[in-house]
Amino acid sequence: MTAERELLRTTIADLLNEHCPTERVAAASGDNWDAARWQTLWRALEDTGLTLVGSPAEAGGSGGDLAAAADIAMAAGAAAAPVPLAETLAAAMVLARAGLDIPAGPLTLAVAADPDVPLRRVPYGRWATTVAVGADPADTDPDTGAPASGALISGALISGARSGGEWLAVASRPVRVQAGRNLAGEPRDEVELGAEAGFHVVPAGTADYAQGLLRLFRSLLIAGAAQRALDLTVAYVNEREQFGRALARFPVVQQEIARMAGEVALITAAAQAAVAAGPGVGAGGAVAAVVAAKGQASQGAGTVAAIAHQLHGAIGTTGEHRLRLTTTRLWSWRDEDGPAAECFAELGRSALHAAHRGSGLWPWLTG
């Protein structure tokens, strides 16, 4: 661990903890998330450059690599910060990769099939500039899947040969936004881009890259939240006494804590490995690290949340307790950006392809 990484981790954790005490986050966890309450935090994040880490300075980012951006996302997950920090990091990276300018303010990222169909459950769509990426189905030959010479968007052909049929829209003022939320009260809004959105033709592979980043950052948020759930639970079983001694003294409690730690470690190891591998699909037919990481995070999140609640007893289920700010996120995030079943099915098909090729699973797993 370099001193620089350690400093970044401390800086982001301290900043988020200062702005995200339990009562403030709890107040934002119903159907009343209010942008005005989070402007100060967002400005503090922007002023320190933390919202654009991982995107190169030439594109308007703060520089730094994916690992640094990952540290920030994990911290955001741990703090249950109700701002689109991970979303902004990811969206900026997509824009930078496509050679586009990064607009000011909070961003959110969505992958879509068709720009004319409203995007569903976009994180913070009411507040952030929506960056939507997709491959227009009308733009590819239905038989061969080969790209046409341009992107067909909202009925107009945007020329740009060899585009791979992929488009990217930047909508700072979508034509319509319908508010929605997840279990933690985080905004999950329906966004209609409209013809006013800035459409761009982008290089082939942008949509896959965006999809990979969405899964990766969601996995990192889960990893941060899972670690926090463990920390909260360890602290609780040390404090709480029953039958004349701390819960921590009961072997059965120790066993459950360790089982929880195993899941947290698996989630974290998988997310870290996906960061190292990058958000691309597996090279040469190898395991797609981001898919495996999200599958693991999605599956483990439920186990972690269940053990945390069981060991906290009834108090953990109350509105005023910190634990639910973390567990409601785990329960939402596991189904966002690739639920477990979707990731496992994708991975399983990839495994079967590897087996079918005759080389077996091992080169695929280690590739």
Added chain:
Amino acid sequence: MRSGALLPPARPLPAATGELRAEVRAFLAGERAAGRFAPACDAWLSGWDEAFSRRLAARGWVGMTVPPEYGGPGRSALERYVVVEEVLAAGAPVAAHWVSDRQIVPNLLRYGNETLKRRYLPSIARGECYFAIGLSEPDAGSDLAAVRTAGTRADGGWRVSGTKIWTSGAHRARAFIALLRTGPADGRQRHAGLSQLLIELDQPGVTIRPIVSMTGEHHFNEVVLDEVFVPDEQVVGTIGDGWAQVTSELAYERSGPERLLSTFVLLDMLAGELAARASGRQDGGGRYGDARAAEALGQVTSRLWACRQMSLAVAGALAGGEAPEIAAALVKDVGTRLESEIIDVARMLTAAEPDPDDGGIAGMLAHAVLHAPGFTLRGGTNEILRGIVARALGLR
């Protein structure tokens, strides 16, 4: 709240290990093609093949970290990790040299005196010298500090008496490394007074009795020591430091690839069968028709992939001189349970019933099912490990 990291940071294997991996893979493919071994589950416990050990050693892949002055190739712990992964993933018979390679080499390099190093390391690196481990006793299983085997001082050495149990391969090994009491426990310091001795097994006073497993295989033994003379030069490390020496090696023992790959060949065979079944079917239900099978396979392979990343993170930290105790214990807990989960997935997705006499997946399944209870027992039961994890996390 600042949390302690459960895991050391991810450190990818050095790029140069890719070439080594390819060499090992090609060698193993050649061995298989020549019919010199058939892949088996848990072959690091039950696949005793001295000729194979020697062939592997001839390539420089046994006792890899032994330095040239002791007859070894002097390669890194991470290079050894890669070789071990490859042989386990192939289900190759590595039981003969397993303990020598995993336990004895690092132990001797760290604690061994010059005589011991010269006596054993060259033949280990040739794949000719096999060891067993003498930890458990009839009354000391999970509670290892309760060992009663004891050495009393004799002229130029120790006279050792006691009984060790579950000593895999003792009936074929040259020697075993025993943890025994050479001094009294010091009040509440139960771990004081323990020492590690290397005891040659072919000598008067040593009786080795087979313990046949429920598979019908004989790998476990009971080793009875009756006034066995062990010269001072066979003491490993320092008299009285046995406990610290044993526990310092545990991170290696708990977090290696053998804690997640014991049933890998079953998973591999299952995937092959599913792929063959799907490609032979023209029901229009997608290329691999059965979506449920793909999902179940994806679930278990994703977990295996994640376990491997954990194991790699620990291996990287160990190579960097750290001792990530919590992470190592977690690898064993999560990984060994996964080894059994693989069996359940195979049972769910194949029509075969376990059949000890079958040469295909039904036979492999039978072997795996009967070996599975051992996965979460050996090397410290998972319950004991979870207790260690909880305490290390600060449970008081």
